[in-house]
Amino acid sequence: MIRFRDVSKWYGSFQVLDGCNLEVNKGEVVVVCGPSGSGKSTLIKCANGLEPFQKGELTVDGISVGARATNLPKLRARVGMVFQHFELFPHMSIRDNLALAQVKVLGRGRDEAVAKGRKLLERVGLAAQADKFPGQLSGGQQQRVAIARALAMDPICMLFDEPTSALDPEMINEVLEVMVELAREGMTMMCVTHEMGFAQKVAHRVVFMDQGRIVEDAPKAEFFGTPRSERAQLFLSKILHHV
């Protein structure tokens, strides 16, 4: 579904991605972790063309993301993305946040879009909040709305860029629950996260990045059992310390 082939990216002379190879197959949940500055957010933003890359090849559903001829808006409409800081549109009600792209991008009628939005709000447990504005919701609620907004586009896969990193601890679980449910339904997911509990629960594979390189790409059991690289072992020992 998503395939990185030797993808490299530079900011000026600084290399942020160094020959990354990664494949996320249909129905697979891949968790990407690593220390900050390791390039994981940049990697996931390349997947829908939000960040350009200079070398290598990247395809989503067989369509080349880096090619000039690719209609990026059309491709992005089929790839859902959830951001660290939610990025709901503050001047629109929750209902309109969910309807906007359905109407403007997919060409759905407003009633249809609102109905679809309502269904997805119910699914994330926020049907009662449709009339409110993002600024009136808690962080956890906003992130659930953001997931619903992405799902409203009927995406073929979902990208999560540290979806729980900006949340208060007591709100992390309500977002993870929605993500776990999504994973169990068979959604193809690429998640940048430090939530190893989530990875242990639903990930098929875990990818560990350091200094722009994919250091380890292993099935979940193997990764948590015996990570091969020293760097990944050190990282795990640090973040699993308190678990």
Added chain:
Amino acid sequence: MNYHWNWGVFLSRTPSGESTYLGWLLQGLWWTVALSLAAWALALLLGTIFGVLRTVPGRWLPGLGAAYVELFRNVPLLVQLFSWYFVMPELLPRAWGDAIKQLDPMLQQFLAAWVCLGTFTAARVAEQVRAGIGSLPRGQRAASLALGLTLPQAYRHVLLPMSFRIIVPPLTSEFLNVFKNSAVASTIGLIELSRQSQQLVDYTAQPYEAFIAVTVLYLLVNVVVMAGMRWVESRARVPGYIGSK
């Protein structure tokens, strides 16, 4: 002081007899308001376009936006006005220049002042639009694009609606400035409010009354503008966001 106050002067007939001096003032007020509103509309339009250009990816379009802003805010308003009024008709193709010179003189003055004030104010509006867009979290653009919106759609539905809400207070100042700056049009002969006041002084020799009246009229106009913009601000308030309850 031996000044002879005479507030009744406004009701006396002008020499030509077809109006009172108050009538002159109100006529001047009409031109000031018409010129300022027209210039403001032009400034909002051009200012939004060039402000947006400064924030789009790439090199050429932001450069174009920057060039516009620097040109129009670094040349004195008075010089710009004279350029539009005296020089521009000569630079245009001859037929156009001639057509302009055949227009009613008042209309010529109005057009020059309108374009001048509009383009000058647009440079200032552009800077505010740019600042408004720049003040939004970078993720807003990313989130819009990630949903499949095109860049123009992202500006139209997400970035600009929020930016304009943020910049209402500085835009209010700019709107007020348009009315005050419109007084430069008197230098090319447009008989707007401040020009009428000078005329009043020449004809009646009652300068204090004339200037006090003009001051009050400018104040009144701007009080109305401020009230209007405050209304806009309260209507555009985003629940749970800046400046709301």
